[in-house]
Amino acid sequence: xxxxxxxxxxxxxxxxxxxxxxxxxxxxxxxxxxxxxxxxxxxxxxxxxxxxxxxxxxxxxxxxxxxxxxxxxxxxxxxxxxxxxxxxxxxxxxxxxxxxxxxxxxxxxxxxxxxxxxxxxxxxxxxxxxxxxxxxxxxxxxxxxxxxxxxxxxxxxxxxxxxxxxxxxxxxxxxxxxxxxxxxxxxxxxxxxxxxxxxxxxxxxxxxxxxxxxxxxxxxxxxxxxxxxxxxxxxxxxxxxxxxxxxxxxxxxxxxxxxxxxxxxxxxxxxxxxxxxxxxxxxxxxxxxxxxxxxxxxxxxxxxxxxxxxxxxxxxxxxxxxxxxxxxxxxxxxxxxxxxxxxxxxxxxxxxxxxxxxxxxxxxxxxxxxxxxxxxxxxxxxxxxxxxxxxxxxxxxxxxxxxxxxxxxxxxxxxxxxxxxxxxxxxxxxxxxxxxxxxxxxxxxxxxxxxxxxxxxxxxxxxxxxxxxxx
Ligand code: NAD
Numbered sequence: 284x285x286x287x288x289x290x291x292x293x294x295x296x297x298x299x300x301x302x303x304x305x306x307x308x309x310x311x312x313x314x315x316x317x318x319x320x321x322x323x324x325x326x327x328x329x330x331x332x333x334x335x336x337x338x339x340x341x342x343x344x345x346x347x348x349x350x351x352x353x354x355x356x357x358x359x360x361x362x363x364x365x366x367x368x369x370x371x372x373x374x375x376x377x378x379x380x381x382x383x384x385x386x387x388x389x390x391x392x393x394x395x396x397x398x399x400x401x402x403x404x405x406x407x408x409x410x411x412x413x414x415x416x417x418x419x420x421x422x423x424x425x426x427x428x429x430x431x432x433x434x435x436x437x438x439x440x441x442x443x444x445x446x447x448x449x450x451x452x453x454x455x456x457x458x459x460x461x462x463x464x465x466x467x468x469x470x471x472x473x474x475x476x477x478x479x480x481x482x483x484x485x486x487x488x489x490x491x492x493x494x495x496x497x498x499x500x501x502x503x504x505x506x507x508x509x510x511x512x513x514x515x516x517x518x519x520x521x522x523x524x525x526x527x528x529x530x531x532x533x534x535x536x537x538x539x540x541x542x543x544x545x546x547x548x549x550x551x552x553x554x555x556x557x558x559x560x561x562x563x564x565x566x567x568x569x570x571x572x573x574x575x576x577x578x579x580x581x582x583x584x585x586x587x588x589x590x591x592x593x594x595x596x597x598x599x600x601x602x603x604x605x606x607x608x609x610x611x612x613x614x615x616x617x618x619x620x621x622x623x624x625x626x627x628x629x630x631x632x633x634x635x636x637x638x639x640x641x642x643x644x645x646x647x648x649x650x651x652x653x654x655x656x657x658x659x660x661x662x663x664x665x666x667x668x669x670x671x672x673x674x675x676x677x678x679x680x681x682x683x684x685x686x687x688x689x690x691x692x693x694x695x696x697x698x699x700x701x702x703x704x705x706x707x708x709x710x711x712x713x714x715x716x717x718x719x720x721x722x723x724x725x726x727x728x729x730x731x732x733x734x735x736x737x738x739x740x741x742x743x744x745x746x747x748x749x750x751x752x753x754x
Contacts, residue, residue, distance in 0.1 A: 287318040287319075287465070288305065288318065288319045288320075288321075289308075289318050289319070289320045289321065289464045289465050289468050289488060290321045290468070290488070291321050291323055291327055291331065291485070291486060291487050291488055292468055292471045292472060292475075292485060292486040293327075293330050293331045293334050293482075293485045293486075293487070294334040294337075294338075294481045294482045294485065295475050295480075295481025295482065296481070297472075298321075298327075298330075299321055300321040300322050300323045300324065300327050300488075300489070301323075301324070301326040301327050301330075302322065302324060302326075304321075304322035305319035305320060305321065305322055306319065306320045306321075306322045306461060306488075306489070306490065307319060307320075308320050308375065308461070308462070308464060308465075309601075310374060310375070310377065311375075311376060311377030311598035311599065311600055311601070311630060311631050312374075312377045312598055312629075312630045313629040313630050314602070314629055314630060314631070317374065317375060317465075318464070318465055320461060320464040320488045320489070321487075321488040321489060322488075322489050322490065322493070322494075323487045323488055323489035323493065323494040323497075324489070324493050324494065324497060325493075325497040325501075327487055327489070327494065328456065328487055328494055328497040328498050328501055329497075329501065331456045331485040331486075331487045332427060332429075332456055332498075332501050332503050332504060333503075334454075334481070334482040334485055335427045335454035335455060335456055335482055335483070335485055336427055336454070336503055337482055338454045338480060338481065338482025338483045339424070339426060339427060339452075339453065339454035339482075339483070341480070342449070342452060342454060342480060342483050343424045343452035343453075345452075346401075347400070347401045347402075347404055347422075347450070347452075348401045348402055349401070350401060350449070350450050350452060351397070351398045351399065351400060351401015351402065351450060352398070352401065353449075353478055353479060354394055354397050354398040354401070354446055354449070354450050355394065355395065355398035355401075356477045356478050357394055357446065357474045357477050357478075357479060358391050358392075358393075358394025358395050358398060358446075359394075359477070360473050360474065360476070360477035361387065361390060361391050361394060361438075361442075361470065361473065361474075362388075362391045364473055365384060365387045365388065365391070366384075367469075368387055368438065368466060368469060368470060368473070369383035369384045369386070369387045370383070371465050371466045371469055372386065372387070372437050372438060372463070372466045374465075375437070375462070375463050375464070375465050375466060376434065376435075376437065376462075376463060376600065377563075377597060377598035377599075377600070377630070377631070378562060378563075378597060379597070382561075382562065386436050386437075386438050386439055387438050389436075389438075389439050389442075389714075390438035390439050390441065390442035391442075392713075392714050393439065393442040393443060393446055393714040393731065394442060394446050395714075396714035396715055396731075397446045397447050397450045397714075397735075398450070400447075400450060400733065400736065401450070403733075404422060404733075404736055406419055406420035406421055406422065406742075407419065407420045408420075411746075413748070415748060415749045415750065415751060416746060416747070416748045416749075417746070417747045417749070418744060418745070418746050418747075419744075419745055420742050420743065420744055420745070421742075421743050421745055422451065422736060422740035422741070422742060422743070423452070423740060423741045423743050424451050424452030424453045424739070424740060424741075425451070425453055425505045425506040425529060425739060425740060425741055426453060426454075426505035426506065427453065427454055427455070427456070427503055427504050427505050427506070428444075428448040428453045428454070428455040428456070428504070428505070428506045428507075428508060428739060429455075429456055429458070429498040429499060429501065429504040429506065429507045429508070430444040430445060430448060430455050430456065430457045430458065430508050430509075431457075431458045431491075431495050431498065431499070431507070431508070431509045431510070431511065431519070432444060432457070432458075432459060432460060432509075432510045432511070433460055433510050433511045433512075433567075434459075434460035434462035434463045434565075434600050435562060435565040435566060435567070435600075435653075436562070436566075437459065437460075437463040437466045437467065438466060438470065440459075440510060441457065441459070441466075441467055441470060443510075443730050443731055443735070444457065444508050444510070444730070445457055445484055447735040447736060447738070447739045448506075448508070448739045449479070449483055449484055450739075451736060451739035451740040452740070453505075453506070453739055454482060454483045454484070454485075455483070455484050455485070456485045456486075456487055456498055456504070457471070457484060457485070457486050457487070458486075458487050458488075458489070458491075458494050458495050458498050459486065459488065460491075460511075461488070461489065461490050461491070462600045462601060464488045467486050467488075468486055468488070471484055471485075471486045491511075491515060495515075495519075496518075496522065499519050499522045499523055499528075500522050500526075502526060504528060505528060505529065506528065506529040506530075506531070506738070506739070507519060507523045507528055507529070507530045507531070508530075508531040508533075508730075508738060508739075509530070509531070509532050509533070510532075510533040510534075510567075510730075511534065512534065512535050512651070512653075513534045513535045513651070513676070513677070513723045513724075516532040516534045516725075519532065520532060520726070530726060531725075531726060531728040531730070531738045532725050532726040532728075533567070533718075533719055533720075533724075533725050533728075533730055534567075534677075534679075534720070534723060534724050534725050535567060535651040535653070535677055535679070535723070535724060536567050536568060536569070536571075536651060536677045536678075536679030536680060536709075536720060536724055537571055537572060537648070537649065537650070537651050537675045537676070537677045538558075538568055538569060538570050538571060538572065538677075538679055538680045538681060538682075538700070538709040539570065539572040539573070539574050539671065539672040539675070539681050539682075539709075540554065540555050540558055540559075540570040540572070540573050540574070540681075540682040540683075540684070540708070540709055541574045541575075541668045541669075541672060541681075541682065541683040541684065541685075541694070542555070542573065542574070542575045542576065542579060542583050542684050543576050543579075543665070543668070543683065543684060543685040543686075543687070543690060544576040544577075544578045544579050544664075545685055545686040545687055545690075546579070546684035546685055546686070546706075547684070547686070547706075548579065548582060548583060548586060550684065550706065551583065551684040552583065552586045552587050552590050553590070554682070554684070554706075554707055554708040555570060555573050555587055555657070555708075556587065556590045556591055556594060556635075557708050557710075558570035558682070558708035558709045558710065559571065559573070559591075559635070559655070559657035560591060560594050560635045560655045560657070562597070563596075563597040563598065563599050563633075563654060563655045564599075564652070564653065564654045564655035564656060564657075565599060565600065565653050565654065567679055567724075568679060568680045568702070568709050568710055569653075569709065570657065570682065570708065570709040571651070571652065571656060571657055571658065572648065572657070572658055572660060572671070572672075572675075573587065573657055573658070573659050573660070574660045574662055574668045574671050574672060575659060575660065575661060575662070576662060576663075576664060576668070577661055577662065577663055577664075580659075580661045584620065584637075584639065584659055587637065587659070588620045588621045588637055591621045591622070591635040591637055591657075592621055592634075592635070594634075594635045596622075596626055596632045596633065596634040596635070596655070597632075597655075598630045598631045598632050599631050599632075599633060599653075599654050599655075600631070601631060602631055604631065604653070604654065605625065605631040605632075605633055605654070607652070608633055608652050608653075608654035608656060609624075609625060609633065611646075611647050611650065611652055611656070612636060612638065612647075612656060614646075614647070615638060615641055615645065615646075615647040616640075616641070616645070617638040617639065617640050617641045617647070617658070618638065618639050618640045619636065619637070619638055620637040620638070620639055620659070621634070621635055621636060621637040622634040622635050622636030622637065622655070622656075623636050623638075633654060633655055633656075634655070635655045635657075636654075636655055636656045636657070637656075637657050637658075637659060638656065638657070638658045638659070639658070639659040639661075641658050641660070643660055643671045643674050644674060648660075648675075649675060649676055651677065665690060665693070665694075668683075669694065669697045669698065672698055672699075672700075673697070673698065673699045675722075676722060676723045677720065677722055677723050677724045678699045678700045678701065678720050678721035678722035678723075678724050679700060679701055679702065679719075679720035679724040679725075680700050680701065680702040680703070680704065680709040680710075680720070681694075681698040681699075681700035681702075681703055681704070681709065682703070682704040682705070682706075682707060682708060682709045683698075683703075683704075683705055683706075684705075684706055685705070685706070691705040691706075699721055699722065700720065700721065700724075701718070701719050701720035701721055701724065701725070701729075702718065702720075712730075712731050712732070713731075714731055714732075715731070715732055715733075716731060716732050717729030717730070717731060717732030717733075717734035717735070718730050718731050718732070719734075
């Protein structure tokens, strides 16, 4: 792919940005130039939105069953090309190919789940106080969807937004992260070849402040679905609010995993390592706060550190991200148990890093780093653990390790998070499970699951009044 140029995909055609500008995309594994990416601005976004507007009415005329059939074909095409697509993802993110393959398979599964909604997407019927009045709900597309995603798991991020959006009868403009341009372009081309009509899914490349902001502000974009940081989400929400567009925000996390004194420590260590450091900690559901009961703290800290030291460092997405994470670690008044320094070789590599001795309300405890950094907190018992878990601006996921069903159930009642896990990791979702957080982790909409249909469609109440005298 080196030296390649990644253009926009508008109306089924590859197009350079109107200004002819390009951004350089470098490889996380060694910092070498990977490709040049179209630097789109408002004019390119306007073209893509116009293409979507033109394509949407005919697409929406298809029945949900027919649209579901097309989505199934897209999933099958992705499955058929899983190796080539995963190699692109591995190269542009720096993640191991096995991880990229797993993510591609997850995106395929999302496609199959959404396709199945073609024969379900059930509505509701309800009684009415007036006699002979039949009331039921139907789903209608919202119109043109502006979709903006993060870089961390490029294909699930694309599939979670684009597939339910188009299934629901919308046409979409997808703005991938500038860090992962190539996989989105490749998959969108693949999907056109697999039968998605031109204009139904357009991909506009570029920087967030330029292409992303223009998409959010475009008056013909009826719905904005955004996945990214809380800071960007806030500005997206403000811009969309000015024109009262429907907005779904899936934002960050500072997820906590609690280790009680009755936990199976081997299991707790295994899950904590996977939760904190897989994908170099670049997961919205990553466990960056590990809250440990006093009596097992020394044993857990020792074993967690040992296990973390065995994890091979994976690059983070950019030099800038690495510098931000290093600055936060250096600026924290903390003891470093593992990692903490950049590896002395090419690439953006920070090994798994563990800190202790940090106050739960210190800046680093409240700020999402989106890198391989976990902080250990020592607590007296259950109540203090729950207080630390909830002392966060975020509320995406939370986990507890305990042998007690009573503690587990009480934790599920008290933890302020969109996903609660007992004796597992702070992992995300499967295609049929709605996923989304509370507090600053999102606007309350869920992605995936049948809940995603609520984001990408309007629910209309249809009333039919009949007269039995006129039979
Ligand atoms: P980011 O906020 O920097 O960027 C996200 C996307 O927004 C990118 O495509 C970017 O180009 C675009 N963007 C940037 N500025 C914009 C603007 N002013 N207007 C419109 N678009 C703009 O986030 P990131 O670094 O790509 O991703 C990391 C964040 O994403 C973390 O906070 C992580 O927790 C979150 N995330 C959340 C979920 C979830 O489901 N809740 C999933 C994955 C990642």
